[in-house]
Amino acid sequence: DAGVTQSPTHLIKTRGQQVTLRCSPKSGHDTVSWYQQALGQGPQFIFQYYEEEERQRGNFPDRFSGHQFPNYSSELNVNALLLGDSALYLCASSVADRVLTDTQYFGPGTRLTVL
Amino acid sequence: AQSVTQLDSHVSVSEGTPVLLRCNYSSSYSPSLFWYVQHPNKGLQLLLKYTSAATLVKGINGFEAEFKKSETSFHLTKPSAHMSDAAEYFCVVSDLGGYQKVTFGTGTKLQVIP
Numbered sequence: 001d002a003g004v005t006q007s008p009t010h011l012i013k014t015r016g017q018q019v020t021l022r023c024s025p026k027s028g029h030d031t032v033s034w035y036q037q038a039l040g041q042g043p044q045f046i047f048q049y050y051e052e053e054e055r056q057r058g059n060f061p062d063r064f065s066g067h068q069f070p071n072y073s074s075e076l077n078v079n080a081l082l083l084g085d086s087a088l089y090l091c092a093s094s095v096a097d098r099v100l101t102d103t104q105y106f107g108p109g110t111r112l113t114v115l
Numbered sequence: 116a117q118s119v120t121q122l123d124s125h126v127s128v129s130e131g132t133p134v135l136l137r138c139n140y141s142s143s144y145s146p147s148l149f150w151y152v153q154h155p156n157k158g159l160q161l162l163l164k165y166t167s168a169a170t171l172v173k174g175i176n177g178f179e180a181e182f183k184k185s186e187t188s189f190h191l192t193k194p195s196a197h198m199s200d201a202a203e204y205f206c207v208v209s210d211l212g213g214y215q216k217v218t219f220g221t222g223t224k225l226q227v228i229p
Contacts, residue, residue: 004158033217042205042219043159090159103149104217106159 025093
């Protein structure tokens with residue numbers, strides 16, 4: 001059983017460009033959450049998707065957007081990249097009907113470098 | 116609102132000695148609490164979780180944590196450190212008000228000295 005997978009592993013972009021990161025959840029999971037982890041920091045919650053809709057959002061600007069597909073996979077899009085967007089982007093999946101007790105399983109992350 | 120504070124950014128122990136990583140939390144609801152470990156260039160792995168059952172929670176690799184509501188703490192312990200325990204550890208809180216919205220602590224880097 002494959003766990004959470006993310007692509008690409010690494011990405012280098014320049015300021016002002018746009019980027020799309022992808023995530024496939026663990027089998028049987030229907031909820032995907034995205035996190036940004038800057039160097040030396042803990043992950044910061046970006047947003048969560050369930051039933052193809054954004055269910056909640058952290059303190060991130062509208063430049064950060066996402067999408068969830070019918071097969072539960074998800075994309076994170078970042079427009080007008082800034083140097084400060086350089087970070088490890090983590091995807092986590094879980095099961096929606098176990099709201100409080102379920103564990104989020106994390107993928108290995110995508111390392112984004114903005115030059 | 117929820118928050119979590121990891122009281123030590125770095126902890127250094129000798130191999131074979133006990134490990135204590137401290138975490139305090141704040142939550143408006145009855146929280147779930149988690150400890151995750153992150154090895155260099157690897158993803159986050161769940162060590163253990165508390166979800167309102169037994170207050171002493173046992174996890175993988177010999178780690179355990181005790182939920183103390185009166186102290187709003189969820190400290191992580193291990194009786195004997197191993198070299199492979201060297202990593203970054205994150206305390207995480209999730210409460211009913213947030214639909215699995217989780218808040219991570221800033222992390223504690225554990226160094227194990229041979």
